[in-house]
Amino acid sequence: MGTSDFVEPRFVDRVVEFRVLEELCSRVVALPIFLYGPEGCGKSRLFREFVARFDGVGVYVDALERTRVDRALFFSPVVSELREFVRVIAGAVSGSVGVYLADRVFDLVSRVGVRRCIEGERVVVVVDDVVRAIGVDQVEWYVKWLYESIRKFVEEFHPRGLVVVATTSEGVSRRLVSRHRHAVVYLLWNLDYDSFYELARELGAPSREVVDRVWEFVGGNPGRLVEIASVFRWDVSSWIELLRGRLFEVFRIVRSEDLVGELLRVIEDPDVFIHEASPRFEKLLSILEEYNLVIYKYCMLLSREYLRPCPELGVGKYYAWQLPAYRVVLEEFAR
Template identity: 40%
Template sequence: MISFSEPKFVNRSRELSRLREFCSTSRALPLYIFGPEGCGKTRLLREFTRNFTNYFSGDSIALYIDALERESIERALITSSPVKITANIIHSLISKFVDIEVGKCLANNISTLLEKAIGKKRLRDKYVLVVVDDITRSIGLDKIEWYVKWLYELRWKLEEEYKPKSINFIATTSEELSLDIISKHRHAHPLLIWNLNRESFKELFRELKPPNHIEFQEIWRLLGGNPGKLVELARQFKWNIEEMTKLYEKKIRRIIDKILREKLNNELQIALEDIDGLEKVKTKKMEKLINILIDSNLIIYKYWPTLHGIDIAENSELNIGKYYSWQVPMYREITQKLLQEHES
């Protein structure tokens, strides 16, 4: 097996600053962070957790839980320095939960993890943060409303019991349909995180050492600043854009087949011509198309407050509208090609 080191963490200074501000005092609501698949939210929160002590000195404890991790304790739990939680302690916490993945188990037992692995006394007068990553895919869309409400109530309970300087929770998702559920109630504060800007994307591009024939402008046009897709192109596909495109054509073809079975050809053509046509055309058929495209992670509704505090600008080159955007520009090109093949 080939083991790859993580690429360099490139500029997210505004997001880190906002996270630090959020954790400086106890907030009434947990953050619910979402964004395009591969936009870098996981890497951002891992880095923030690892360096939490740098922001709040020794008076701080941060835990990052990968709710999707099935087996590895080391991958399921990251702690801020100098917090050390031994594997034996974690095993003792999760051993009574049979046939439950380790990440999911930790995500469902936060108070036990804090109390048994760290201790009430060590939490007193500390800045405390718990991050639960990819929770929706771990527990399912049908349970996310319950989980976010549970986090909301748990924060108040632990604040009263542990007496920290501050205690906060952050949950993340790539499942945008969960936002419809979350936004019905006031148990969490949804915030959008976006792909890298052009300069940061170029920095990561250079860090990954592309062959001389690979032009940055073409990669920017295809991937639109998505760091996950860039790393995938470099490491999985060895910079072979054609092979990467073929794989995504196969994935997207199944989605197009579903759209065609639902007789949503005209609605899809509107979206291809103008992504904000999804907002302008108010019909049940368009609503059905929106749900299919969002559920498939091809598009994202972007008219939300952002983590870095700046609205995501419209960009016709990258197919970013005022309300909607293709998660990756390449998805639009592939979708258009497949629709044209069907109609020719």
């Protein structure tokens, strides 16, 4: 966030996700769950909150944290054994703490298993933002390793329930993981309007009109809402101005590839990547995915439903703009 005095707002919604996660944890889920969704949609916050309230053995690793063990590792309240471990590794790790922990996450839960009887208990393990930490080229290997580790852990410790989750915002990694049988991929999406409004009020939004304007540009994304509230003090125009600077670079690449016509079509309807599939659209998709502007969304939500298309926000059946604002700004450049 860049502001050191920033306090996370009160947690809102995610009732359905909590219910599904609780349900999943009541049995052993043999495959790791690979959860992906737009940057800032609330993946990290969801799992931190879930682990903090979980009444079984819960371990959360922030794979992106480079230096501070106390930030990289959270446990559910019942797991006190690992606190001591935090002190031990704090002194021992030389590289990135998050990557170190992501590689040893099953050692960690096994430590709990050795100290106490896990048989009959519920266990949840979350490795957050694993792809950006270990790199796309490692993700297939990592997911397979999680898969193998689940099997071994269950054989050794016989938990009643076990759920292992890895998260990412990278579209490329979703594709790599989907090719294999070693994981199930789910989508996490932004907040709905009511929860978004509730969070905006929590953050001190001056009026309903301001919230509606932010919604038009960020479509329920809590991360961007927090950014506009705390860094930009509700000055949406300045936030857009900043975006222009970032997106101009992408537009330059699109133009140099002679894909501006295709871009305008995607701005109208992101599903043209399916309906008008061609090498040129494929090229454009790889650019927009690389910059995390467009995301594939034909994946089930945790609720086992599909997110409904919403053309006003640039959300199709198969693809979506990560933020409606990206469309608005790129359209300005293209016309």
